[in-house]
Amino acid sequence: MYRILKRPKSRKHSQNSAVRYIFILCVILLSTMPVASPLELQLGMPNVCADQEMSMLGARQPCVQTFTRMVKVWKQGCTNHRWCMGYERRTAYYTAYRQRYSVDLNTVYKCCPGWTQRSEEMGCLHRACGANTCFNGGRCSETGDQICQCPLGFKGTRCQYDVNECDAGAGGCEGYCCNTIGSYYCKCSEGRRLGPDGRTCHDVNECEELNGGCQQMCVNTPGSHHCECSEGFRMHADGRTCIAVTSCSVLNGGCEHKCVDMGNNHYKCECRKNYQLKRDGRHCELRDPCDERNGGCAQLCLSEDGVVQCSCRPGFTLAGDAKNCEDIDECSSGRAKCSHGCVNVLGSFSCVCHPGFELGADGKQCYRIEMEIVNSCEKNNGGCSHHCEHTTNGPLCSCNRGYQLGPDRRTCVDSDECGSGESCCSHFCRNYPGGYECSCRAGHRLNPDGCGCDALYGRDVEEDEEEEEEDEEEDEEEQLEVHRLPDLLFRNAPQLLQYTAALHSRYEIDDDDDDDDNGENEKESEMQRDRRGELRLDSHIGTVKCASDD
Structure with a gap:
């Protein structure tokens, strides 16, 4: 807005000033009016196209923020006080700014693709066609309104659009027209095939290939086909298989031998004796008796016209029952022809040679x-622990008495005669390595043969112990029991433990026949007791002597 200031002057001066202000105002108005530049492109000019340009605009957007805090305040009416200090919640507000962006679309006018503007021309009057101007094989055009000359199947100023040939008369196709990028092709419906010209369709005779899948008759129709059955049959639900209407009454149901009617239009085929059905369930073939338990043959079974003939593998001969097979002894029959020895095995034989020979x-x-x-x-005693004997098969080991060969057949290990019961x-x-030693219980002495044990006083101590146990059972109620031995008095029965107690008595023995042997037996017993460190009791009262090795 412009303000014109006036002040009182002369009339002439006032007129000149008014004219001057009017001129200034016209200049200002003319400067504000839009005037089209010859360089600026506008819609309607030759070869000028509208285009949309996108721009991002940023602006500050105010945003009110709040925060809360606690402040101290003085209050009235407090207990015992007229004034007191307290806290109150106060909310404060402030303004913040954030950057906000928006998309702005502007319409601009440019030269259409393939055209350009020179100097101050009103529009785009000159062609600008380069290597990348035309698409899909188009070439630059020197004349005409089109920039590019497009190949067949494409259109547009730059050949950028496909031509849908199926839009005009279905592309000349009798069946279906299928458009593709830059071209098209024809297609026929099911049951018809495309002719040599690529446009017309001809009927396909499906019955020419595998009878159209029909079991009996195939009837071709335009674009399709169907199956039919001969007289006496009906069509199955699958539309291809034929089922006999009266089963066995028509052509024996198709069975080669017997047809058994099962009712409800069902039947089955059977074969005569010694025959079996083939996989088709209708025809019969001679049963092979060898398939069942090998025809009763022990080894090989052959059948001819249903008759079984058994045979045997090499090395066997047919037995008298014509079924089982017996081994042929090639050695005794002379068939082996071995130069040295022959060993017969089941179904064969093997030759052996004498020592020093090889087969x-x-x-x-x-x-x-x-x-x-x-x-x-010779070397390391053949690996034997004790004795080694050379043989053709290598060293043969043996052991001393009291030893036996180990699992390796070379090492000798001790034989436990006591544990094995061989003693x-x-x-x-x-037991000790290489032998064993016998000993006797108390009241016995070892026999000179080193095995048996003889009682020292003609009566077995075990029998005495058994009698004493019986006496103890009878006198269990008595707390004190006195036991007597010659010249000794014991309050309790003496415990011999594992020592041999031998009593040397001065009393004579009633048996006169043993008088001569008593002296020798006593000396021999004393020597054995001395070696073993046994306890010896003398007949004198109060005398106990111990014999030891010392």
Whole structure:
């Protein structure tokens, strides 16, 4: 807005000033009016196209924020006080700014693709066609309104659009027209095929290939086909298979031998004796008796016209029952023809050679082995612990008495005669490496044979102990029991433990026949007791002597 200031002057001066102000006002108005520049493109000019340009505009947007705080205040009416201090919640407001962006679309006018503007021309009057101007194989056009010359199947100023040939008369196709990028093709419906011209359609005779899938008759129709059955049959639900209407009454149901009517239009085929159905369920073939339990043959079974004939594998001969097979003894019959020895096996045989010979490649002839005989026991005793004997098969180990060969057949291990029961001991047996030793219980002495045990006083101590146990059972109620031995008095029965108690008495023995042997037996017993450290009781009262090895 412009304000014109006036002040009182002369009339002439006032007129000049008014004209001056009017001129200034016209200049200002003319300057504000839009005037089109010849360089600025506008819609309606030749080859000028409208385009949309997008721009981002940023602006500050105010945003009111709040926050709360606690402040101290003085209050009235407090208890025992006229004034007191308290806290109140106060909310404060302030203004903040954030950057906000918006999308602005502006319409601008430019030269259409393929055209350009020169100097101050009103519009785009000059062609500008380059290598990348035309698409889909189009070429630049020097004349005409089109910038590009498009190939067949494309259109547009730059050949950027496909031509849908199916829009005009279905592309000349008798069936279906299928458009593609830059072209098209024709297609026929099911049951018809495309002709040589690529446009017309011809009917396909489906019955020419596999009878159209029909079991009996195939009837071709335009674009399709259907199956039919002969007289006496009806069509199955699948539209291809034919089922006999009266089953076995028509052509024996298709069975080669017997047809059995099951009712409800169902039947089955059966074969005569010694025949079986084929996989088609209608025809019959001769049953092979060898398929069932091998025809009763032990090994091989052959059948001819339903008759079984058994045979055997090589090395066997047919038995008298014409079914089982017996082994042929090639060695006794002379068929083996082995040069040295022959060993018969089930169904075959094998030749063996004498020591110093080896079997040849034919498995029958034997050839002498030319080699230096080395004593296998010379080195490290053949690996044997005790004795080694050289044989053709290598060292043969053996052990001393009281030892036996281990699992490796070379090492000798001790034989526990006591544990295995091989010892001859009557009472006790103690094993040691290579042998064992017998000993006797208390009141006995070892027999000169080293095995048996003899009682020292003609009566077995065990029998005495049994009698004493019986006496103890009878006198269980007595707390004190006195036991007597010759010249000794015991309050309780003496415990012999594992010692041998031998009593040397001065009293004579009633048996006169043993008088001569008593002296020798006593000396021999004393020597054995001394060696074993046994307890010896003398007949004098109060005298107890111990014999030891010391």
